[in-house]
Amino acid sequence: MKIGTVIGRVTLSRSVETLRGGRFLVVSPFSREQYAAGVDAPAAMGNDPSLVVYDSLGANVRQVIGYEEGREAAQPFDQPTPVDAINAALVDEIFYSPFKK
Amino acid sequence: MLLARVEGNIVATRKHPSLEGWRLVICQPIGASGQPEGAPTVAIDCHGAGMHQEVIISSDGLAARRAVGDDKSPVRWLVVGIVDESEPGKRI
Numbered sequence: 001m002k003i004g005t006v007i008g009r010v011t012l013s014r015s016v017e018t019l020r021g022g023r024f025l026v027v028s029p030f031s032r033e034q035y036a037a038g039v040d041a042p043a044a045m046g047n048d049p050s051l052v053v054y055d056s057l058g059a060n061v062r063q064v065i066g067y068e069e070g071r072e073a074a075q076p077f078d079q080p081t082p083v084d085a086i087n088a089a090l091v092d093e094i095f096y097s098p099f100k101k
Numbered sequence: 102m103l104l105a106r107v108e109g110n111i112v113a114t115r116k117h118p119s120l121e122g123w124r125l126v127i128c129q130p131i132g133a134s135g136q137p138e139g140a141p142t143v144a145i146d147c148h149g150a151g152m153h154q155e156v157i158i159s160s161d162g163l164a165a166r167r168a169v170g171d172d173k174s175p176v177r178w179l180v181v182g183i184v185d186e187s188e189p190g191k192r193i
Contacts, residue, residue, distance in 0.1 A: 001125070001142065001143035001144070001176075001177070001178060002140065002142060002143065003111070003141075003143060018152055030140070030141075031140070032129075032137070032140065032141065034107075035109070035127065035141055048140065057112070057115050057116070057117075058115075066111065066113060066116070066125070068141055068175040068176065068177050068186060069177070070160070070162070070177055071162060072162035072166075072175050072176065072177040073175055074173075075162070075166065075173055075174060076117070076173045076174070076175055077177050086175050088116060088117045088120065088176070089111075089113035089115070089116035089117065089120060089125070090112055090113055090114070090115040090116065090174050091111050091112070091113050092111075092113055093111065093112040094109065094111050094112075095109045095110050095111070095112075095126070096108055096109035096127055097108060097109055097152065097153075098105050098108055098123075098129075099153045100179045101135070101190075
């Protein structure tokens with residue numbers, strides 16, 4: 001699972017049959033600095049490119065979510081579905097302390 | 102599988118049902134000399150890995166789904182072991 005901030009939504013007028021009715025979020029992955037700042041920090045963009053995440057939990061813009069990438073993202077679906085990233089958790093709190101030698 | 106260091110954990114109330122009851126630890130992938138490499142990843146943990154401990158994480162989704170006991174779980178990363186020695190005789 002990776003963590004990211006929801007920075008927008010996507011709606012589709014035409015889509016693959018299995019994706020009908022799905023919600024899609026635009027998510028900016030957390031940078032290391034953002035992990036340290038936690039979920040209550042002002043919404044910011046990470047360094048990595050943003051991506052579209054399928055959502056069945058009902059996340060809102062500015063919320064912090066945990067999303068799963070790869071083949072596993074399609075696992076919750078009954079039928080073969082072209083999904084690459086899925087929202088797996090709405091993050092309430094992050095406890096993070098970077099290791100320093 | 103990646104060598105990683107545990108740098109924290111996350112709390113999520115609303116999540117995929119299969120993740121209920123699992124510890125979610127933030128794992129920072131590291132190199133051979135302990136320097137961070139890439140962005141942190143959240144993995145499920147059944148070994149009770151402590152803060153700043155070195156662990157091995159695996160991206161084997163099938164094994165992770167077996168661990169949580171749900172074939173429809175999107176879980177991918179799991180802590181497969183806690184590192185004692187990075188090389189023979191060198192304890193961490």
